[in-house]
Amino acid sequence: MHLTEEKPDGLINEATRQVALADIILINKTDLVPEEDVKKLRTTIRSINGVGQILETQRSRVDLSNVLDLHAFDSLSGISLQKKLQHVPGTQPHLDQSIVTITFEVPGNAKEEQLNVFIQNLLWEKTVRNKDNHCMEVIRLKGLVSIKDKPQQVIVQGVHELYDLEETPVSWKDDTERTNRLVLIGRNLDKDILKQLFIATVTETEKQWTTHFKDQVCT
Numbered sequence: 490m491h492l493t494e495e496k497p498d499g500l501i502n503e504a505t506r507q508v509a510l511a512d513i514i515l516i517n518k519t520d521l522v523p524e525e526d527v528k529k530l531r532t533t534i535r536s537i538n539g540v541g542q543i544l545e546t547q548r549s550r551v552d553l554s555n556v557l558d559l560h561a562f563d564s565l566s567g568i569s570l571q572k573k574l575q576h577v578p579g580t581q582p583h584l585d586q587s588i589v590t591i592t593f594e595v596p597g598n599a600k601e602e603q604l605n606v607f608i609q610n611l612l613w614e615k616t617v618r619n620k621d622n623h624c625m626e627v628i629r630l631k632g633l634v635s636i637k638d639k640p641q642q643v644i645v646q647g648v649h650e651l652y653d654l655e656e657t658p659v660s661w662k663d664d665t666e667r668t669n670r671l672v673l674i675g676r677n678l679d680k681d682i683l684k685q686l687f688i689a690t691v692t693e694t695e696k697q698w699t700t701h702f703k704d705q706v707c708t
Contacts, residue, residue: 492533501628501676505588508537509628509674510648513544513556520547539590540631540672588628588676593684595691596668598637601654603690604645611673612650617686619679627678632671635661645671 491504508514514534519527531543544551608630610616617625630647634654641656661667669691673683 492537501588501626505537506628508534508541509588511538511541513542514538515544515546515549515551515556517546517549519545537588537590538629538674539592540674588674589678590672590674591678591680591683592670592672593680593687594668594670595684595688596666597691598635598667599669599687599690601636601639604634604636604654607687607690608645608647608652611683612647612652617682619677619682621677623677625675625677625679625683627673627675629674630671631673632669633657634669634671635667 492502492508494502494504496502516527516530516534527545534541534543542555544555611625611627612630615624615626619625627647628649630645630652632645634643634645636643636654639656640660642659642661643654644657645654646652669687671687
């Protein structure tokens with residue numbers, strides 16, 4: 490009920506925001522409602538957050554190893570994150586605030602400086618619009634990227650205006666194509682535009698890349 494509560498224009502439902510930010514989501518008291526209701530709730534949650542783990546519980550009973558000491562924000566998480574990103578489903582926008590999970594993959598190496606500008610324009614400057622001319626708002630960012638001249642895979646994680654790039658213990662194999670996988674959760678996100686802008690960080694010069702961004706500036 491809280492997830493579908495309508496808010497005034499420009500505001501995000503707080504329950505929806507919490508689901509979008511979560512690494513783990515607990516659905517409690519599943520024994521008190523029909524299975525069909527639980528299924529519908531899972532679908533709604535997955536439409537908001539396509540990468541978080543969903544655990545169903547009764548009487549709030551849960552194995553603590555599933556919710557504690559997860560290393561969700563350090564380099565150790567990069568090992569499992571690579572496998573998880575390969576199976577993130579595309580989702581439809583949430584009914585209330587068009588919050589959606591998008592994911593894309595781009596082969597090649599990114600220049601670290603330009604990658605930082607790409608992320609900062611999304612999270613800090615909020616200078617990107619979708620095809621409907623609405624500003625994109627990224628609530629959560631997660632991914633593995635290949636940084637030029639770095640042998641290790643790099644994990645990127647962001648929440649609202651905060652983000653971090655950190656090398657993982659995993660090195661790129663010589664016989665494996667280096668690639669970048671990103672998952673973004675937010676409102677008014679346009680996968681095609683975001684993917685093209687990311688490709689620009691890999692293949693274009695800084696001047697060309699900045700010009701490409703300028704046309705998308707939000708005022």
